[in-house]
Amino acid sequence: MYADLSLERFMEGLKKRNPGESEFHQAVFEVAASVIPYIQDNPRYRDAAILQRMTEPDRTIVFRVVWEDDDGNIRVNRGYRVQFNNAIGPYKGGLRFHPSVNLSILKFLGFEQTFKNSLTTLPMGAGKGGADFNPKGKSDREVMRFCQSFMTELWTHIGADVDIPAGDIGVGAREISYMFGQYKRLAKEFTGVLTGKALEFGGSLIRTEATGYGNAFFMQEMLAHRGEGMKDKTCVVSGSGNVAIYCAEKIRQLGGKVVTLSDSSGFIHDPNGIDESKLEWVKDLKVKRRGRISEYAEMFGCEFHEGKPWGVPCDLAFPCATQNELCTEGVSQLIANGCMAVSEGANMPTTVEAIDMLAEAGVMYGPGKAANAGGVAVSGLEMTQNSIRLAWTAEELESRLEQIMVGIHRQCVQYGQEGDHVNYVKGANIAGFLKVADAMLAYGVI
Ligand SMILES: NC(=O)C1=CN([C@@H]2O[C@H](COP(=O)(O)OP(=O)(O)OC[C@H]3O[C@@H](n4cnc5c(N)ncnc54)[C@H](OP(=O)(O)O)[C@@H]3O)[C@@H](O)[C@H]2O)C=CC1
Numbered sequence: 183m184y185a186d187l188s189l190e191r192f193m194e195g196l197k198k199r200n201p202g203e204s205e206f207h208q209a210v211f212e213v214a215a216s217v218i219p220y221i222q223d224n225p226r227y228r229d230a231a232i233l234q235r236m237t238e239p240d241r242t243i244v245f246r247v248v249w250e251d252d253d254g255n256i257r258v259n260r261g262y263r264v265q266f267n268n269a270i271g272p273y274k275g276g277l278r279f280h281p282s283v284n285l286s287i288l289k290f291l292g293f294e295q296t297f298k299n300s301l302t303t304l305p306m307g308a309g310k311g312g313a314d315f316n317p318k319g320k321s322d323r324e325v326m327r328f329c330q331s332f333m334t335e336l337w338t339h340i341g342a343d344v345d346i347p348a349g350d351i352g353v354g355a356r357e358i359s360y361m362f363g364q365y366k367r368l369a370k371e372f373t374g375v376l377t378g379k380a381l382e383f384g385g386s387l388i389r390t391e392a393t394g395y396g397n398a399f400f401m402q403e404m405l406a407h408r409g410e411g412m413k414d415k416t417c418v419v420s421g422s423g424n425v426a427i428y429c430a431e432k433i434r435q436l437g438g439k440v441v442t443l444s445d446s447s448g449f450i451h452d453p454n455g456i457d458e459s460k461l462e463w464v465k466d467l468k469v470k471r472r473g474r475i476s477e478y479a480e481m482f483g484c485e486f487h488e489g490k491p492w493g494v495p496c497d498l499a500f501p502c503a504t505q506n507e508l509c510t511e512g513v514s515q516l517i518a519n520g521c522m523a524v525s526e527g528a529n530m531p532t533t534v535e536a537i538d539m540l541a542e543a544g545v546m547y548g549p550g551k552a553a554n555a556g557g558v559a560v561s562g563l564e565m566t567q568n569s570i571r572l573a574w575t576a577e578e579l580e581s582r583l584e585q586i587m588v589g590i591h592r593q594c595v596q597y598g599q600e601g602d603h604v605n606y607v608k609g610a611n612i613a614g615f616l617k618v619a620d621a622m623l624a625y626g627v628i
Pocket residue numbers: 349350351352353393421422423424425426444445446447502503504505507527528529554555557558
């Protein structure tokens with residue numbers, strides 16, 4: 183029935199079934215382009231319609247979230263959980279609170295999560311959720327009331343062996359704590375139903391750092407594969423949230439020099455490098471005071487510019503803010519300045535056309551589903567620790583994280599080697615696909 187499976191026909195069908203979901207189309211296109219040729223060579227996946235099944239979420243839950251602001255106004259938001267695929271473990275993936283959140287964005291994120299979680303080698307399926315709620319400018323009490331209302335609706339759909347949400351944009355330790363407290367109250371049970379929890383109630387050391395650290399480890403592996411290292415490399419990092427901050431921290435520890443950070447208002451350029459004490463100041467600014475990155479320029483006497491940081495000369499680039507933040511214009515600047523490699527901390531930060539340009543220019547490119555898998559990997563380790571009711575040390579966890587990132591790099595090389603270079607997109611997509619596809623084949627037609 184699917185003997186004539188072609189990328190064009192597949193994408194045509196997908197767009198027809200999911201109209202207007204441009205981010206979801208983009209994420210599927212990127213995977214299908216490398217996986218369809220593999221499926222054609224391995225017809226058991228084609229005949230079982232595995233890719234068609236993998237691109238349809240198991241289910242999508244959409245709900246109203248009503249809460250009261252500090253002035254007594256009743257506010258209404260929309261909440262979601264997309265339970266994408268549980269072939270290799272319970273649904274697992276973050277929650278995003280941002281005004282741009284819609285079904286297209288959550289489906290792209292849930293789809294990517296399927297491959298990412300498979301690459302970690304841990305038993306985790308894929309899900310993603312969130313709400314079009316904007317935590318910016320809200321008081322702690324407002325955020326608490328929103329989180330409690332959100333969880334009041336979500337809690338019956340999740341569970342420690344069913345679906346385990348975590349953080350993403352706009353959801354950090356504060357939000358996870360409010361949601362965990364409400365889950366515990368409603369379910370009358372204390373289980374590891376969320377990850378990214380505080381240490382006092384079942385959280386894991388290194389989870390806060392994991393995505394950013396993992397991204398720096400992945401870059402280190404790509405460089406080592408070419409006989410290079412991080413030492414003395416000038417690095418451009420975008421974002422100034424959880425992923426960006428800890429990516430910058432690990433880059434510095436590995437000997438690189440980070441010269442930019444950004445937020446949605448613009449970027450700072452500090453040619454002297456963002457050292458440890460400046461980074462501690464940024465953590466306080468972003469996590470406690472919830473300020474803007476422009477304040478860094480005032481504090482440390484450097485430049486602040488509107489726009490994105492890709493025009494700043496660098497050896498290495500780390501997009502760590504959001505989807506489609508690195509377009510053809512930014513990639514042209516990176517290439518013109520001699521950038522050697524891009525490693526994605528964010529999910530799908532580089533557009534399809536920009537990825538093609540990087541490949542043509544021979545710039546190494548680590549896609550997010552491989553390079554930022556460290557966060558969900560340590561979430562998986564948090565689940566393990568919750569199950570055995572033990573807490574591992576930071577050293578143990580960081581070493582496991584590094585080994586997982588080395589293993590992901592190895593899988594990319596195994597499936598992505600093309601002549602004398604590695605196609606990391608192809609490698610990550612095929613390696614991630616195989617484990618999930620084989621599990622789905624084993625289950626029969628469900
Ligand atoms: N947290 C995790 O463990 C993981 C996160 N990721 C991905 O990493 C990325 C960053 O997440 P995280 O650091 O957790 O989120 P945070 O909310 O902690 O930080 C997000 C950062 O990105 C900036 N940003 C958000 N939206 C935009 C936009 N439209 N344009 C420009 N800048 C923007 C924010 O700036 P501002 O404050 O101005 O909005 C902020 O600096 C996301 O793509 C996420 O999906 C991937 C794997 C795991």
